[in-house]
Amino acid sequence: MGDVLAGFHAAWEFESDSVLIRYERGIRTPKLFQVLGTRRIPLAALEGVTLTAGRRGTVVLRAEPRPGADPLMEAADGQLKENHDPYRLVLPAERETLAEYYADELRARLTESGPADRHLVAPPAAPLQFKAYDGKASFDGTTVSFRWFWTGASSAKWKAGDQRFSVAELGGVEWRSPELFEGHLRLLPRDADAAARPAQPDQDPASVVFGLGYGAVHESLPFAAAVLAAIRSASPPAPVTAAVTAPRRDPADIAERIRRLGELHQAGLVTDEEFSVKKAELLAEL
Incomplete structure (x- = not known):
């Protein structure tokens, strides 16, 4: 395709075998996107495309990666907040028709589905x-x-x-x-x-x-x-057995974890209810 569709925090360039995503570096752009910079997503790493209504007069174009195709999404394991999802492109609602056109074009080029047997998207570079x-x-x-x-x-x-x-x-x-x-x-x-x-x-x-x-x-x-x-x-991944149930904890360790929880509470990152519930859980481990 070779066309570019620009959203609020990124621009997608549609190529014959991939989508090149360039993330902005503005102060309103999530820091994760700024760190990622530019990512090339092979079409073989995608299994679908959706277009949905967003918030406050926006629409959201999202490419759906295949499970196991992207090490970033595999590591995240579903924990990323919606606005930190690197596969979402948010656009003004008036560009919905244009977004639908590109969504249809992209869907027509997708041929793979289901879990990938290897990573198809390049990981962040070391060191x-x-x-x-x-x-x-x-x-x-x-x-x-x-x-x-x-x-x-x-x-x-x-x-x-x-x-x-x-x-x-x-x-x-x-x-x-x-x-x-x-x-x-x-x-x-x-x-x-x-x-x-x-x-x-x-x-x-x-x-x-x-x-x-x-x-x-x-x-x-x-x-x-x-x-x-x-x-x-x-090497191929080896099965990893889940950790055993936690034993009774050292009181000093419990006190330290409660102190850390208190820091989050005082900073406004944990609500009063969350603080009370988690503190009770920690005290129950004694």
């Missing part, structure tokens, strides 16, 4: 790094490193020392959004017994946890996606 609440995470393309902060790391992590993980050792990545309290990035070792892993990320040396102002989505999610893509490229 990458970000600051979590309890340490600094770095990835050079082959090795993930965690360096602990004395102000945030648990005693279990201090005893284990700074950590280094080769991509070849890993079987997956678990990312929990920092926009929900107690977010984290956990590396899942390929051959380790899941039952032997600490159930709580703040006690697991293979995890970094997110606190107020640390591990933002636009930093931690591209990091998780890059690591996941490297793992998939190294």
Whole structure:
């Protein structure tokens, strides 16, 4: 097609075998989009296109990626807020007819559906790094490193020392959004017994946890996606058994988690009801 359709935070260029998405860098553009910059989405990575009414006089054109085709969306695991979805293009309602034309053109070119057997969209490029609440995470393309902060790391992590993980050792990545309290990035070792892993990320040396102002989505999610893509490229994914139910916790750990929750509450990121419910859950672990 070769045409360009510009929306509020991005422009889509329709090519013969892909859609080139260029995200704006303005102050109103979500930081995740600014970090992503430009992404080429092969048509083979898409299985559908929708056009729906948006908010406040807008329409939304959305390309639907196939499961497993994009490491960013696989790592996000459905946790991205709607306005942070990199596959949405928001346009003024008066451009609905034009958007419908491009949606029909794009649908006609899609031939694949269902889960992809490999990543088809390029991951964010290494090296990458970000600051979590309890340490600094770095990835050079082959090795993930965690360096602990004395102000945030648990005693279990201090005893284990700074950590280094080769991509070849890993079987997956678990990312929990920092926009929900107690977010984290956990590396899942390929051959380790899941039952032997600490159930709580703040006690697991293979995890970094997110606190107020640390591990933002636009930093931690591209990091998780890059690591996941490297793992998939190294070898086929290995099944990972879910973690065991959490044991009774150390009172000092519970107190620290309540303190972190209180910071989120005071910052207005957690409602009174959410604070009360979560605090009760934490106290019940004693």
